[in-house]
Amino acid sequence: MTSSLFFNVTTAAYFAAMVVFIFYLTSKSIQVGFVATLISWGGFAANTLAIGLRWREAYAMGYQQAPLSNLYESVVFFAWSILLIYLLFDLKYKYRAIGAFVVPFAFGGMIWAQRSLDSTIAPLVPALQSNWLTYHVITCFIGYAAFAVACGVSIMYLIKVGKEEAASGNPVGGILGMFPSVKVLDDLNYKAIMVGFPMLTLGIITGAAWANYAWGTYWSWDPKETWSLIVWFIYAAFLHARFTRGWVGRRAAWLSIFGFAATIFCYLGVNLVLSGLHSYGGGG
Amino acid sequence: METTNVQPSPSPVQGNFVDRLWDFFCSLKLAIITLILLAATSIIGTVIEQGMTPEELAEKSGWNLNTLQFLDQSINAFDMYHSWWFLSLMGLFAVNLICCSIKRFPFVWKTVREPRLVADDGFFRTLSNVEEVVVAKGTLDEVRTKVTAFLGGKFASASVTEQDGKIYFYAEKGAWSRFGVYVTHASILIIFGGAAIGNVWGYKGFVNIVEGSSVDQIMVRGRQEPLPLGFAVRCDDFQVSFYEGSQRPKLFSSDLVVLENGSEVLKKTIVVNDPLTYRGITFYQSSYGPADDATFRFRIRERATGQTIELTAREGEHVSLPGGYSFAVTNSTESYDKFGPAVQMHVNTPDGQHGNPFIVLQNYPEFDAQRGGEQVFSLVGMDQRFYTGLQVAKDPGVWVVWLGCFLMVLGSCGAFFLSHRRLWVTIQPLNKGVGVKLGGSAHRNQPAFALYFDTLRTELNAALADK
Ligand code: HEM
Numbered sequence: 001m002t003s004s005l006f007f008n009v010t011t012a013a014y015f016a017a018m019v020v021f022i023f024y025l026t027s028k029s030i031q032v033g034f035v036a037t038l039i040s041w042g043g044f045a046a047n048t049l050a051i052g053l054r055w056r057e058a059y060a061m062g063y064q065q066a067p068l069s070n071l072y073e074s075v076v077f078f079a080w081s082i083l084l085i086y087l088l089f090d091l092k093y094k095y096r097a098i099g100a101f102v103v104p105f106a107f108g109g110m111i112w113a114q115r116s117l118d119s120t121i122a123p124l125v126p127a128l129q130s131n132w133l134t135y136h137v138i139t140c141f142i143g144y145a146a147f148a149v150a151c152g153v154s155i156m157y158l159i160k161v162g163k164e165e166a167a168s169g170n171p172v173g174g175i176l177g178m179f180p181s182v183k184v185l186d187d188l189n190y191k192a193i194m195v196g197f198p199m200l201t202l203g204i205i206t207g208a209a210w211a212n213y214a215w216g217t218y219w220s221w222d223p224k225e226t227w228s229l230i231v232w233f234i235y236a237a238f239l240h241a242r243f244t245r246g247w248v249g250r251r252a253a254w255l256s257i258f259g260f261a262a263t264i265f266c267y268l269g270v271n272l273v274l275s276g277l278h279s280y281g282g283g284g
Numbered sequence: 285m286e287t288t289n290v291q292p293s294p295s296p297v298q299g300n301f302v303d304r305l306w307d308f309f310c311s312l313k314l315a316i317i318t319l320i321l322l323a324a325t326s327i328i329g330t331v332i333e334q335g336m337t338p339e340e341l342a343e344k345s346g347w348n349l350n351t352l353q354f355l356d357q358s359i360n361a362f363d364m365y366h367s368w369w370f371l372s373l374m375g376l377f378a379v380n381l382i383c384c385s386i387k388r389f390p391f392v393w394k395t396v397r398e399p400r401l402v403a404d405d406g407f408f409r410t411l412s413n414v415e416e417v418v419v420a421k422g423t424l425d426e427v428r429t430k431v432t433a434f435l436g437g438k439f440a441s442a443s444v445t446e447q448d449g450k451i452y453f454y455a456e457k458g459a460w461s462r463f464g465v466y467v468t469h470a471s472i473l474i475i476f477g478g479a480a481i482g483n484v485w486g487y488k489g490f491v492n493i494v495e496g497s498s499v500d501q502i503m504v505r506g507r508q509e510p511l512p513l514g515f516a517v518r519c520d521d522f523q524v525s526f527y528e529g530s531q532r533p534k535l536f537s538s539d540l541v542v543l544e545n546g547s548e549v550l551k552k553t554i555v556v557n558d559p560l561t562y563r564g565i566t567f568y569q570s571s572y573g574p575a576d577d578a579t580f581r582f583r584i585r586e587r588a589t590g591q592t593i594e595l596t597a598r599e600g601e602h603v604s605l606p607g608g609y610s611f612a613v614t615n616s617t618e619s620y621d622k623f624g625p626a627v628q629m630h631v632n633t634p635d636g637q638h639g640n641p642f643i644v645l646q647n648y649p650e651f652d653a654q655r656g657g658e659q660v661f662s663l664v665g666m667d668q669r670f671y672t673g674l675q676v677a678k679d680p681g682v683w684v685v686w687l688g689c690f691l692m693v694l695g696s697c698g699a700f701f702l703s704h705r706r707l708w709v710t711i712q713p714l715n716k717g718v719g720v721k722l723g724g725s726a727h728r729n730q731p732a733f734a735l736y737f738d739t740l741r742t743e744l745n746a747a748l749a750d751k
Binding site: 062122123125126127129130132187194197198201202205208209210212213214215216217218219221223226227229230233234236237240241244245262270274 | 315329528534535536559689696
């Protein structure tokens with residue numbers, strides 16, 4: 001039993017969950033929604049197992065490192081984090097339709113990782129051999145994942161809001177009828193960002209702590225650090241605009257989507273487009 | 285948002301200039317604009333590589349040199365995070381934060397320290413969570429006992445005010461969570477303070493120490509003169525190891541010794557993520573390199589006679605062999621593919637002809653026999669003195685920064701996940717019995733509080749119905 005087998009299972013399960021979620025929206029059958037959620041749990045379990053096995057495989061090769069050491073591993077961990085946050089939200093709020101807009105992010109990550117990224121287990125260079133790396137990556141990715149959920153919910157909001165306004169108070173039918181109401185979507189957007197923002201804060205702090213141990217500077221304005229700060233500024237602006245200036249609804253949804261785009265740039269764009277100290281990406 | 289007096293009323297627009305300035309610095313619009321400006325302008329420095337010159341970047345990227353030079357001169361784009369305008373933006377941000385906190389803090393303080401103890405009908409109308417009950421039987425005193433027990437048991441013990449024949453209860457939970465936002469905001473200023481301390485009283489530098497030697501001064505960034513440390517640091521040994529069968533370094537380490545007036549006071553082997561700190565100055569493993577030419581020890585067997593000799597050669601040096609031959613090492617590596625340490629060398633024939641280069645592997649002493657040359661070379665050892673490259677940092681502000689980070693996490697948890705919940709109960713004698721009114725509010729996460737309030741009112745009804 002190898003990790004790569006279970007990564008395949010994960011990708012297949014996320015794909016199936018995505019399809020069944022969409023079928024759920026059109027069929028409006030509660031059972032179908034339940035099955036989609038069940039498949040998501042299955043995929044999450046396979047994802048967890050695969051990461052665990054990969055960890056063991058690295059140890060077996062003599063590398064004492066968590067499976068968070070290169071771009072491939074970080075992308076599959078990102079997919080795992082998205083499912084984690086999504087499933088927690090599902091447990092707490094039970095709005096099935098959201099799966100159709102969040103699971104695709106995880107599927108997209110998995111398929112990209114498996115088709116185009118180098119999956120060999122490579123040992124860590126000295127600068128990355130630190131527990132801080134593990135804390136840093138975990139907190140950042142939980143934050144990113146919460147922003148992904150917020151973005152998915154915001155997309156739903158923008159799709160639905162026009163129709164709901166046109167219906168002037170009457171419930172919207174059709175597929176949109178399966179969406180939570182726009183008020184709920186707006187609230188979930190805020191709730192997800194409320195999870196993501198403190199996590200990103202912790203991620204930046206652990207990153208700074210690590211840089212301080214490795215290089216003696218907690219902040220050096222390298223592109224990765226700077227972009228994480230940019231993302232942090234955007235979500236701080238989101239929270240303040242919402243909380244004190246009443247930026248809710250459409251504007252909040254757009255800001256959330258914009259914030260997630262910046263998050264993805266921080267995660268991938270910096271490595272693929274800009275260069276920096278960080279050794280993810282670029283084959284790192 | 286709730287409607288209590290946390291939000292100060294807007295000042296009239298026609299105030300004098302100072303008032304208007306004050307309002308400007310207090311405003312949240314400014315905060316949002318500054319946040320967005322900081323985010324947007326920060327991008328510049330991630331696109332233009334900081335610390336380069338316009339010429340270097342133009343060469344590397346193919347961008348227009350004139351444009352880059354213009355950006356360098358006009359907005360200091362190659363060191364933008366230390367430019368006057370970026371620091372001013374940060375300063376504006378800090379001033380905004382301070383003013384805003386000063387303006388709002390008294391209201392929060394008042395809400396927490398002088399809560400409204402007496403809830404009259406008018407106040408109940410402002411609350412979104414309210415419940416009215418008429419208790420048919422029982423005296424005012426009985427109801428009072430029940431309400432006191434109820435609040436104390438289910439929520440928090442109440443303060444009681446008697447006024448005009450009515451009894452007012454007030455109970456609260458998590459009042460201090462109102463300060464979470466202030467802690468978060470203060471933490472940002474503390475981090476700024478820590479960074480400033482580091483900039484003024486700290487420095488960043490580097491030093492190279494050759495194995496076996498010591499240094500007592502370092503080079504500091506932004507300064508011409510070396511800076512004396514006040515003590516000496518010696519490097520006894522530097523080591524680099526590689527992952528088996530690859531060029532990937534696994535570990536760099538330096539054995540450092542701190543010397544005060546010539547005597548050893550501290551010894552530590554440092555690796556990349558584990559520096560040495562002495563008297564507030566920290567030495568980080570950062571780079572390494574050869575201090576001088578390597579020397580190589582060979583055992584050489586003459587194929588014809590089977591005689592062996594041992595010889596030592598420096599890199600690039602021609603060493604004579606019996607019979608008029610000579611050899612020289614031209615290159616070496618600690619790890620040649622999967623085969624470990626190796627040298628590249630060649631042999632010159634007695635008539636001075638340059639032979640073809642070949643590889644000798646330390647871990648495979650008989651490997652060179654396959655070459656079929658007159659001599660069989662085995663590499664016995666390589667001696668290379670290295671220097672270890674250390675980053676040196678002194679940052680007395682770093683603890684202030686960590687304190688700020690800690691407070692930020694603490695404050696955010698308070699701000700996001702806790703809320704100040706308040707309950708008011710008023711009881712009064714009515715014609716048919718005792719009237720009981722329950723009202724509540726939370727300063728955030730109202731939906732959750734509404735659910736909580738629902739259970740509470742059911743329980744209150746049950747408690748009042750109890751004999
Ligand atoms: C990046 C910097 C900042 C961070 C991380 C930050 C953080 C926060 C957080 C976490 C909250 C609670 C928001 C919520 O509950 O949704 C908050 C609220 C608030 N912030 Fe900031 N803040 C920042 C900058 C500023 C600035 C510059 C101002 C200047 C005026 C400001 C003024 C406020 C105010 C007035 C509130 C609402 C307080 C209340 O009544 O609860 N913030 N901030």
